Ligand SMILES: [Zn+2]
Ligand SMILES: [Zn+2]
């Protein structure tokens with residue numbers, strides 16, 4: 001259900017209409033995404049009509065979901081085109097943000113439609129706000145999963161025998177849940193022959209968990225089981241790594 005809803009969230013903003021062009025605007029006009037309806041408690045619920053949240057029954061709130069380009073380290077950066085982050089040089093990635101309009105002077109103005117400030121009559125400007133589940137890009141070149149408790153999981157295979165597991169919150173900020181345990185439970189060799197193992201992911205001081213699986217090289221197929229909290233059950237995740245995971249490149253062009 002979570003996954004299906006997210007696909008709706010991605011598809012929505014692709015239906016484009018065009019912003020009214022302002023004579024003062026120096027940048028190209030951005031497309032104005034349609035109004036969708038989302039649950040204040042369940043951002044992954046996005047519908048194209050008003051109604052109630054299928055999970056909690058709350059009335060869905062209107063929102064414009066904009067597919068824009070942003071930096072994983074600097075989520076306040078918003079661009080309409082691909083490029084590099086002006087602050088760190090990383091390639092910008094596609095994310096979903098909520099688009100509202102605010103007055104350059106009266107920042108408390110926050111409305112869905114472009115227009116003029118009701119107080120000073122200045123032309124409103126676009127404001128982009130990060131959303132839970134707005135960013136599902138892997139941070140370290142690995143496989144990124146959404147987990148049922150709203151966390152996100154990434155597993156990478158940066159070098160022979162090495163697998164790393166990263167956990168992120170619903171805003172895709174990294175964190176280390178204290179009760180998390182995880183292990184690699186299965187590997188398969190290139191011919192597809194599977195072997196059951198149990199190799200734990202050990203917590204490291206660098207914010208990720210690491211498992212060493214002897215003789216694992218690309219193409220690598222593994223299954224991992226993750227227990228997010230001590231009283232929770234183990235969830236299984238399957239990963240295929242055709243190549244080693246590469247950290248995103250950083251272009252320092254200054
Ligand atoms: Zn809800
Ligand atoms: Zn950046």
Ligand SMILES: [Zn+2]
Pocket residue numbers: 103104105106117118119120121122
């Ligand atoms: Zn104003």
Ligand SMILES: [Zn+2]
Pocket residue numbers: 132133134136146150152170
């Ligand atoms: Zn998510």
